[in-house]
Amino acid sequence: MSKEQEVLLHVSDLEKVFPIGGGKVNKVLDGISFDIKRGETLGLVGESGCGKTTVGRTVLRLYEADGGNVVFKGQDVHRSSRKQYKQLTKQMQMIFQDPYASLNPRMTVGEIIGEGIDIHKIYKGKQRMARIHELLELVGLNREHASRFPHEFSGGQRQRIGIARALAVEPEFIVCDEAISALDVSIQAQVINLLMDLQEKLGLTYLFISHDLSMVKHISNNIAVMYLGNMVEKASTDQLFSNxxxxxxxxxxxxxxxxxxxxxxxxxxxxxxxxxxxxxxxxxxxxxxxxxxxxxxxxxxxxxxxxxxxxxxxxxxxx
Structure with missing residues (x-):
């Protein structure tokens, strides 16, 4: 397999600008570039406010890019049609930072996980429910949890529900946006181990965004360091920590x-x-x-x- 074929996600010169009033703008991303190979994890680190989350959201086109390119499996994410983008959202998913705010409190766990399945019309009827039960067990929960509401779960359990929701549409690439920062330290290790097990079982590729370098070291093949919207260093995990x-x-x-x-x-x-x-x-x-x-x-x-x-x-x- 050639090097070009191995790269699942290619980001080049990515820019994002937000207006802040008075004719001024905040250039949150200023020419960010990186590649992620299939089955690998890129850790994206930096202090709060440096633009890490904006990178993840812009890669998935939750924010429109103001410059640069995001190419996923050879397809330009920001220049795809609505129909093409819908197919891309099936292959690219996100696990959000706050497991309390990211789950709809009025929906049952089964409805939350099944929402993506319904949008993309992947399973119906008994197959749909069987898939929801399978996903719950895959992330370490019970099938009985499908009928419960988010407020009945702990933070760690809610994040597992968020992971199950991301996996429901069978994606290849997942942005993990500070997926462990809101959890207790003991639970963080469990969620990291779960993500690594899922990567091995399902062949997933991750962009792992975090400010916890010890966790990033544990899960990442390569690490990119950001400072105020700029990439200041990129290397393999071993290289970055040793030199x-x-x-x-x-x-x-x-x-x-x-x-x-x-x-x-x-x-x-x-x-x-x-x-x-x-x-x-x-x-x-x-x-x-x-x-x-x-x-x-x-x-x-x-x-x-x-x-x-x-x-x-x-x-x-x-x-």
């Missing part, structure tokens, strides 16, 4: 707490100081320069991602 190159990535990794207090004391701590530049300012140059200890005049020109090793890309003039 981070961008100052921002180093700061994120040094902030991960470790269970060994002795090692925690001995390890190098990279402290990121200064204020976050406003994304609405639209200044040219590196957006991290106001917080970077290596910043120079050269940083007034925006750095482009360049390959520093096999599959290891970084956007920094000083690497």
């Amino acid at each position: 981070p190159l961008h100052p921002y990535t180093k700061g994120l990794l040094s902030a991960i707490p470790t269970p060994d207090p002795v090692y925690q004391k001995q390890k190098e701590h990279v402290i990121i100081r200064g204020d976050i530049m406003s994304a609405a300012m639209q200044e040219k140059g590196c957006k991290f320069r106001s917080r970077c200890s290596f910043a120079s005049e050269q940083c007034n020109v925006k750095p482009q991602l360049r390959e520093m090793g096999e599959g290891h890309f970084v956007a920094c003039h000083h690497v």
Whole structure:
């Protein structure tokens, strides 16, 4: 299989702008590019407000892109017809961050999971109900739960319902948008393990969005780091954790707490100081320069991602 055939999702120079009043705009995504191969997971990390969720929603065309391309299995998502896009939504699904807000409280679990099945006319009658029961058991719930309402479940159980809903239309690609951030730590591990088991069983491909680097390391084949709408580093998981190159990535990794207090004391701590530049300012140059200890005049020109090793890309003039 050629490299081109292996790539399930290709995103190039993706841009998204939101108006903020007074004729000003907030450029939330500023030329984001990445590939995800079939059956793999790309972890997308960065602090709150950097545009991670906007990437996921724009990839699925929940937001219209203001520039760039999203190509899924050779088809341009943002230039597809309504009929073509309906077929794409069957193959591309999303697991949302908040398991309390993402489920309709007036619908039973069976109705929630069956909604996508009905829209795409996949199963009917007894087959439909059998499929709902199968999905509930697949995510670790009981078939009896189909007649209950969301308020009768815990946060972890609700997220399992959300996963079952995403799987109902038999997708190939799923955006996991902070799918574990609203859950207790013990439940987070269970949901991560469930996602990994489902990936192996069903051959799924994930875009896993999170700010929890330890969880991202556990589930991802490759990791992309974002800062204020820009991609600053991309690499395999092993490369990124063993040899981070961008100052921002180093700061994120040094902030991960470790269970060994002795090692925690001995390890190098990279402290990121200064204020976050406003994304609405639209200044040219590196957006991290106001917080970077290596910043120079050269940083007034925006750095482009360049390959520093096999599959290891970084956007920094000083690497």
